Amino acid sequence: MTACVEGDVADTRVVVGLSGGVDSAVTALRLVEAGYQVEGLFMFNWSEDEAGRCQAADDFDDAAAVCDVLDIPLHRADFSHEYKTRVFRYFLDSYAAGRTPNPDVLCNREIKFDAFLHHARRLGADWIATGHYARLVHDERGTRLLRGADPAKDQSYFLAAVPMAALERTLFPLGDLPKTDVRAMARRAGLPVHDKPDSTGVCFIGERDFEGFLRQYLSGRAGPVRVAGGPLAGRVIGEHAGLIYYTIGQRRGLGLGGVPGAAQAPWYVADKDLGSDTLWVTQDAAHPALMETRLTTAAPHWLGPAPALPLRCAAQVRYRQRAIACRVTAQDSGLAVQFDHPPRAIAPGQYAVFYDGDHCLGSAEIVTAGAPAPLQSATA
Numbered sequence: 001m002t003a004c005v006e007g008d009v010a011d012t013r014v015v016v017g018l019s020g021g022v023d024s025a026v027t028a029l030r031l032v033e034a035g036y037q038v039e040g041l042f043m044f045n046w047s048e049d050e051a052g053r054c055q056a057a058d059d060f061d062d063a064a065a066v067c068d069v070l071d072i073p074l075h076r077a078d079f080s081h082e083y084k085t086r087v088f089r090y091f092l093d094s095y096a097a098g099r100t101p102n103p104d105v106l107c108n109r110e111i112k113f114d115a116f117l118h119h120a121r122r123l124g125a126d127w128i129a130t131g132h133y134a135r136l137v138h139d140e141r142g143t144r145l146l147r148g149a150d151p152a153k154d155q156s157y158f159l160a161a162v163p164m165a166a167l168e169r170t171l172f173p174l175g176d177l178p179k180t181d182v183r184a185m186a187r188r189a190g191l192p193v194h195d196k197p198d199s200t201g202v203c204f205i206g207e208r209d210f211e212g213f214l215r216q217y218l219s220g221r222a223g224p225v226r227v228a229g230g231p232l233a234g235r236v237i238g239e240h241a242g243l244i245y246y247t248i249g250q251r252r253g254l255g256l257g258g259v260p261g262a263a264q265a266p267w268y269v270a271d272k273d274l275g276s277d278t279l280w281v282t283q284d285a286a287h288p289a290l291m292e293t294r295l296t297t298a299a300p301h302w303l304g305p306a307p308a309l310p311l312r313c314a315a316q317v318r319y320r321q322r323a324i325a326c327r328v329t330a331q332d333s334g335l336a337v338q339f340d341h342p343p344r345a346i347a348p349g350q351y352a353v354f355y356d357g358d359h360c361l362g363s364a365e366i367v368t369a370g371a372p373a374p375l376q377s378a379t380a
């Protein structure tokens with residue numbers, strides 16, 4: 001990696017978010033190799049855990065082992081209070097309101113690029129760095145967030161709500177690398193976490209059963225499961241334990257096998273009617289409710305000067321979906337987005353992230369999907 005900031009790198013102090021995983025270990029490695037003054041900072045964001053198992057303590061030990069090999073200091077900070085009040089509270093409120101929140105977007109905005117950044121600055125950091133797969137260009141035109149070079153790992157979607165002032169002080173040293181190279185670099189440098197598996201799932205839930213986790217905090221209201229459209233339109237085919245446990249487009253965990261008169265095909269959540277507590281399901285993967293071409297959002301967050309509206313660009317409505325060409329207009333204090341082709345299963349609570357090619361322009365939380373499809377009419 002060549003130095004990507006102006007000035008003498010030897011005098012430039014970078015605090016790296018070290019999670020105990022391979023990505024942040026190689027982030028620190030690349031910065032050390034480029035000649036920066038590097039220090040690690042491990043943050044604790046979640047204090048409780050099942051059966052006394054404390055994953056964070058193990059991860060901290062791994063981060064410490066990486067720092068030993070790289071011969072850099074490691075700091076630690078506890079942001080579990082900030083995480084509870086600024087991420088987890090919102091996460092629960094959003095589920096309680098029937099939405100599908102994105103805690104990773106919130107965690108980046110509120111913790112990694114706010115609480116963490118401020119702590120690092122107090123430690124004397126000129127820059128912070130993380131192992132995110134995205135690229136930041138800092139030049140005379142300012143700072144721009146670009147997709148990571150490895151399309152399978154690109155994390156710009158999760159970074160699109162971060163304040164610009166934070167990105168202006170941030171380096172993503174892995175943004176130009178494929179993941180396979182990162183593991184190979186870790187192995188070559190003798191980093192003890194080189195074969196540690198990637199973390200999956202929402203950070204504080206990990207591999208646990210999602211519905212079971214949510215039940216500890218929120219109790220749902222039971223209601224009917226009804227068929228949206230097709231030969232069984234309107235028929236009640238089961239009972240659900242609470243709309244809050246489901247998301248639009250969800251396929252797994254519906255427990256709807258063997259419905260008399262229905263094909264042996266998967267069921268999808270088509271809609272959630274909070275008024276009647278009805279979960280609408282369909283076996284038609286292309287049901288109109290899953291193929292809306294319009295959404296509205298809350299107030300947008302632009303990564304740079306607000307663009308003139310209407311705007312032609314592409315928008316992505318979930319992490320692992322392609323961005324789709326669209327026209328963005330102002331609507332009330334938010335935006336209305338009209339897609340050229342339907343994205344799959346737009347879910348309120350997730351984010352619409354706007355791109356011009358690889359350049360991430362900004363984001364806005366989705367409020368509504370489409371003109372609400374009157375699914376009841378499909379029962380006629």
Ligand SMILES: Nc1ncnc2c1ncn2[C@@H]1O[C@H](COP(=O)(O)OP(=O)(O)OP(=O)(O)O)[C@@H](O)[C@H]1O
Pocket residue numbers: 016017018019020021022023024025027041042043044045112129130131132198199203
């Ligand atoms: N507990 C933590 N303490 C400090 N930094 C963290 C922590 N968790 C994540 N980060 C930083 O945020 C980056 C992205 O987090 P994410 O959870 O997506 O990591 P990841 O892809 O599993 O990376 P890693 O392999 O480094 O764990 C990490 O690479 C790291 O720089």
